[in-house]
Amino acid sequence: MSASPRRFARNLPANFPAKPVVHALAHLVGYTAARIRSPREDLRTEEAERLLDCLVQAGPVYMKMGQLLATRSDLVPPEWVQTLRTLQDDAPHMDAPQSRAAIERELGAPMNSVFREFDPVPVASGSVAQVHSARLLDGQKVAVKLVKDGVPRQIDQNLRAMGAAVRLAQRASSAVADADAVRRFGEIATLFRSQANMLHEASRQKAVYRNFEGHPYVRVPRVIPEFVTPRMLTMEFMEGIRGNAAHEVQMPQAQLARRLQDTIYTMLYMHGLSHGDPHPGNILFSESGELLLLDYGITVELTEDEKWGLSSFYYACTRKEWDVAVERFTAHFVTGTRTLRRKWDAYRAELAAVLEHHFDVVSNRWSTIGYFRDVSDLLKRYGARYTSSFTKVELVFLSCEGFATQLDPEINIWDNARRFTDRYSPYMSKEVRERFDAHFGTQIPSSLKMRDRANNSLVAPTHINRYFFPSTYPVFVKDAAGGRIRDLDGNEYVDLSGGYGPHILGYSHPVVNEAIISGVTAGNVNGIGHEPEVELAELLVDAFPAAEKAILCNSGTESVLLAVRLCRAYRRRDVVVKFEGHYHGFSDQGMVSSWFRFTGDKHAPEPIAGTLGSDSGVVRNTLVFQYGDIGGLDRLREHADRLACVIVEPMPSSTAAIDEEFLSALRRTTADLGIPLVFDEVVTGFRVAYGGAQTIAGIEPDLTCLGKIIGGGLPCGAVVGRAELTDMARSSEDPFLDYEKKAFAGGTLSGNSLTCRAGNAVLTHLRDHPTLYEDLEARTRWLRAEFEESTRKRGIACRINARGSIFSLNFSHRSAGVYRERMAGSNFKATIALAYYMRKHGVYLPELHSFLLSAAHTDDDLAVVGKAFDLSLTDMAGDGFFVT
The missing domain is CATH 3.40.640.10 (Type I PLP-dependent aspartate aminotransferase-like (Major domain))
Known part of the structure; x- marks a missing residue:
């Protein structure tokens, strides 16, 4: 966690704030009078202080807005940013007696019955809760997150007042009504109210912990479930550097910014459960550059359909397929579409122009605010609006962009987003594609000519025109024997496809050849009874x-x-x-x-x-x-x-x-x-x-x-x-x-x-030959160990399962849970590319498919495979397939 609060020397009064709106108005009146008396630019600091006090007096929802503003150095003066950062982890907090009473109320027991040590001064204090360091009776150091007294009531007051204002504005303004402001505010209000519920937060934190378990650079505190109550959350204590002090991390801030953006995108696109409030007070860094994700009071959840929609939309944008992007965006994230459907051609052209402008023309100066504003304005003109899910995604993107820009003012948000989305597609980047074109143009020219010839007359969905993941550099086989195949150009490969499974004895095995030759000699019979049919059924x-x-x-x-x-x-x-x-x-x-x-x-x-x-x-x-x-x-x-x-x-x-x-x-x-x-x-x-x-x-x-x-x-x-x-x-x-x-x-x-x-x-x-299975299992274990060592020594997240000659390889940090979770976060591009890199080193691996050993594979064959895998990982790391 971070150091003790400094900005607010006084503790939070028990009845704070008694009359938030009155206090806020008083500060605004005082500030306005000061600005009238002296409208000088050097009053920016006083302006920021007044705003800070106003937000604190107004209540936790307003303080949350101030936290967001503190990340927007591109929108507000630097004095505002510097002062409002206080709200991220240095807001007013309860004093020691208040904190102790709250803890014992939640435990229903004396504090010393659970904690050996408890620091009454919070290590961090935000808009809703404060965090204390403590030690359990067994000596484990933990962080105790405690909702401040009165905060749930204050949140409710804030949201009721805001809701009334929004309803009034919607009645008075057709523009506000067109934006369906009341409904959208209600969705955001639900997010805010959940912040004071530690049981809900604990369940979300545990889910995010599972999602990132084993990740190379993201850490999430483990929840201590036996000490979680509606107003208290106990978790593993994590030491780290504040987000606002990222310059202390032993890693370039540009790389930290990329890691931050990649982490948020992973949660949204792949996991479907994202941190909803990624400001600098909620994300710490280790000295080596790990991200420590704290505070799950606000989370954003996407359904499988919404994840698909988000990924497919942005993927179309990366390929500059604007009409396709319009179709996908509208289908998944636009509601109230009656008018735009009647005027589809005009709408499609206008939205395509907006997308092209932001994702292509000015992509090097990406602005999430500008993008959402332009799309929202267009939708309003057609009587449509974002879905509630996209509204939540918008908030996360805004926070992420603000923090990332604070870390690296030169960050190219869209370029990083394109590279992220690109990793989960089957298509290679332009640079890698050019290198492969050159290499395979020399290594397998005859196979590539046969590919082009086949495309004129053949649809081969198994090995060339594969559904989802077509083969860019297919190999055409001239002959095969044992555990190896030879292509039309004479290149020999150790084969790990096994014809997708049939060739457990390898190719051209004597017992198979003899049976087929004798069958051809005897005449192939079908539709009439014969002895081999009965023999096979008996076996x-x-x-x-x-x-x-x-x-x-x-x-x-x-x-x-x-x-x-x-x-x-x-x-x-x-x-x-x-x-x-x-x-x-x-x-x-x-x-x-x-x-x-x-x-x-x-x-x-x-x-x-x-x-x-x-x-x-x-x-x-x-x-x-x-x-x-x-x-x-x-x-x-x-x-x-x-x-x-x-x-x-x-x-x-x-x-x-x-x-x-x-x-x-x-x-x-x-x-x-x-x-x-x-x-x-x-x-x-x-x-x-x-x-x-x-x-x-x-x-x-x-x-x-x-x-x-x-x-x-x-x-x-x-x-x-x-x-x-x-x-x-x-x-x-x-x-x-x-x-x-x-x-x-x-x-x-x-x-x-x-x-x-x-x-x-x-x-x-x-x-x-029952020992054949024992030999296959031993070879399976040996090769799996070789693969695991190659990934381990490079720090590459990779899950390798293998049993009974079947291998499943997945470039992901996530262990195999339910199938959809295993697929979420899988680096499809790297898995497919691995097949091509392995071919460069003499091993035929099917693209994105389980691969197999046969009884014909020798020790020398396996050694070739192990070395090819090791060399391929080196090549792939150099070509940027793995996030660092």
Whole structure:
């Protein structure tokens, strides 16, 4: 915390302020008389002092306004700034007896029953509360934040008076009425009232603490929950340098300003929970430049939809796509749009001009106030206004800009914002793109020519034209063997894609080659019975303890479609439960809430289509849960009568982790309710263990969806499970009964002899060589340790999960919580770029995808991968991919 208050030598009277408006008017009259007598410029200091006393006398809401003014050196005289800074952490405070009485009132016990030491002089005092240093009985040093006596009442008085004035102004002025001032004031008033509620503040502080846990340079005090009451908050004590004394930090103030802006933007864009009052009294610095975030009396929360809107709007601005930016801004942050919709062309042109002016023409002289003023004026002309959420964002941006400008008067706010938004996009900066163009133009010219040729006739959504994240520098393979591939130009790479999963034995494995050659010689049979089809079904059923029968199809996507249909037919219900972030193939159902677009409360997500073109009825008939949230499973009981099944990835490849406790609870609940449980083991089946992740967890689902490995590299899928479910696709030999009580399953190439021969060869080899899995796990652990050491020694925030040959890498400080939290803050640009840097160093990594080891990878291969990762991080740091 900061040093003791100095400006206000007197303590705060118990009845302060008795008549705030009267006191404020008295000061204003006195000052006005002085200015009439002597209107000299050298009275600026007296002017500032008078204003300070006026704000203090008026009450905490007015003091909060003074705190904001103290950050606006671009708007008010320097004497004002210097004097009003007092309000940030040096405002009047209660005396020692008052403070002691307040503490004991909150504790309901003598102070010495909780605190070994307690300093009665506050280390900081703001508009609402004062902060004391203390030690608990166990010796831990803590900060105790105490709401000043009378402040809640004073806030209420201030806001009632202001509200009356706003209502009067709205009745008297059409301009004020057009701005919907009463409603907007009400929203701001709600923020102010929450400042005096320490229970609310503690909950917000704990959430922000979790969001920044592990961050390289942001620290949040840990709350001590057993000593939190409605008027008192006890937390970890943090020593730091005041925001107003940033020159004492051993780091350039320009870098501190960038860190501040990056932190605020991270909270708004990525976390959706932001500090709402980032002035210098609430942010301290360590000597080395860490940011210590204090005071969560005011916070701003954005929904997933609002975060998406904010990010997509500013992203369009970075690309100078002004019409797109207008569409996104209006859709997410403008209300009262009836008039502007009728005059859309004119409105779009005017707003596009405003955006272009601020984000492009004068971006090097960015002014948040000017930008918001111009947009607000335009909206008023069309009878529209900001949404309440954007009003709150506006306040945060204003405070952030004021503080950042105070730290670095030359800061380019928009340029920093562009670089921040750019990190979370898939597209490289112009400078990096030019370097890659030059490098790959020399390294893989034939692949780039093939890319251009393919673009004339082929849409390849898996490896070139990938949804969300297209491949800029795709590799075209000439041949592949073992754990390596060779491109058209003769470059050899250690391959970590494994064809997205099928090639667990590596490429061109002898047992697979032999099976395929023999199958080609014997003639590929489909649509007619053959022995390899039966053999593959027997292998699959034997591998899974709960499986009784198998149905073959052509892909993992098909297996999910088939499993869901079987369950709907069996249960005569339509609603399917899936989990946020879990991908079950490219069907409409499989993609609901599966990747980067989420909506609704994180504990009860709402379904959202994974792609344009999805059947809205399918989306509505999906309930979305959170993997790992055991408490959330109570929702299954609420909706049990509507549910066809629950489908889940027992070990999501995006996190490479199994939550065995959660899966056990899910199995118990679905069994109790008679709801079929479907495991999607398309990726993990036969990769993490023979029989998949369910054999590791010891959980038996009703159906299992399979694909990838079971076809030996050829297209294949399967559903295995309980006979009463799989037999829903088995004819009753009564065509009328089939239509009434059975489900259709088909596919011309399902179970073709070539695929089944290859699958049988791979599964037999895996079954007969169980130590192969032990070796893969050992290599997985070794490579993970190499990666972790490379990131640790450079101080790069990176989460690396790995198990059973599956790796999940995420450039973020956040640990894997619920899926949307894991994605929030992920540096997509760095993750995609890593794939290209690794290719420069002889390793093929799929862009933004889990990567995989195979049994064919040698120690030398892994050494190449470890070195390539280390060199790539050096290159990426030099190219500015990581914030410092």
